[in-house]
Amino acid sequence: MADSFLTFISEIIRKPGEVGAVAPSSKYLGIEISNYVKSPSEPINVIEVGPGTGAFTKIIADKLKPKDRLDVIEFNSEFVKVLKEKMKDYPNVFVHCLSITDWKPDYKYDYMVSSLPFNVFDDSFVKVILNHYEDIMKPNSMISYFEYMLFPKLKKMLLSGTKKENFLKLHQVLDDFRHKYEIDTKKVFINFPPAYVHNLKLSS
Ligand SMILES: C[S@@+](CC[C@H](N)C(=O)[O-])C[C@H]1O[C@@H](n2cnc3c(N)ncnc32)[C@H](O)[C@@H]1O
Numbered sequence: 001m002a003d004s005f006l007t008f009i010s011e012i013i014r015k016p017g018e019v020g021a022v023a024p025s026s027k028y029l030g031i032e033i034s035n036y037v038k039s040p041s042e043p044i045n046v047i048e049v050g051p052g053t054g055a056f057t058k059i060i061a062d063k064l065k066p067k068d069r070l071d072v073i074e075f076n077s078e079f080v081k082v083l084k085e086k087m088k089d090y091p092n093v094f095v096h097c098l099s100i101t102d103w104k105p106d107y108k109y110d111y112m113v114s115s116l117p118f119n120v121f122d123d124s125f126v127k128v129i130l131n132h133y134e135d136i137m138k139p140n141s142m143i144s145y146f147e148y149m150l151f152p153k154l155k156k157m158l159l160s161g162t163k164k165e166n167f168l169k170l171h172q173v174l175d176d177f178r179h180k181y182e183i184d185t186k187k188v189f190i191n192f193p194p195a196y197v198h199n200l201k202l203s204s
Pocket of ligand 1: 018019020021023024025049050051052053054055056073074075076079098099100101115116117
C-alpha cells in the first residue's frame with residue numbers, strides 16, 4: 001500500500017504530463033466510477049484504462065465472477081510492476097503494459113472504466129482515443145470516466161493565446177463525445193481534488 005502510494009507520487013513528479021493527477025484517487029471515487037459494472041449470468045469483458053497503481057482495480061475486479069475478464073491497460077512500466085503484484089491472486093485480471101491506442105483486442109467490451117488525463121492531452125490525440133474507445137466497445141456498452149471538478153475551469157482562466165485555443169478545442173471534442181452518449185454525471189467530494197464521474201452508454 002505504502003509502496004504503491006510512493007510509486008504513484010514519484011511518477012507524478014517525474015512525468016506530470018503523462019500521469020495527469022495530483023494524488024491517487026479515493027476508494028469513494030472507485031466505488032462511484034465502477035457503479036455500473038455488473039456481472040450478469042453471461043460472461044462479460046471489462047477494461048480499465050489508465051489504472052495508475054490500481055486505485056480502482058480491485059474494486060472493479062471484486063464485482064466480477066471468475067468467468068468474466070478484466071483487461072487493465074497502463075503504459076507506465078513502474079505502475080505496471082505494482083499492478084501485477086497487487087492483482088496476482090486474480091486469475092481473470094490481465095495487466096497489459098502499452099498505450100490504449102495500441103491495444104487492439106479481437107473481442108469487445110461491455111464496460112470501461114477510464115482514468116486517462118484527457119485535460120493534459122491535445123485535441124487530436126483525444127479524438128484518436130475516443131474513436132478507439134468506440135471501436136473496442138460493444139453496442140450499448142458503458143463507459144465511465146472522471147474529471148476533476150475545478151481543474152478545467154481554472155486552467156481555462158489561467159491560459160491565454162494559442163494554449164487557451166487548444167484547450168478550448170480539446171474541451172469541445174470531449175464535450176461532443178459526452179453529450180452524444182451521457183446518461184448521468186455524479187459528484188464525488190471525498191477525493192483530492194473532488195471529481196465528476198461521467199457515465200456514458202454507447203447506444204448505436
Ligand atoms: C490520472 S492517472 C489515474 C490513476 C488511477 N486510476 C487513479 O485514479 O488514481 C492516469 C493514468 O493514465 C495513464 N496513461 C496516460 N496515458 C495513457 C495511455 N495512452 N494509455 C494507457 N495509460 C495511460 C498514466 O500513466 C496514469 O497512470
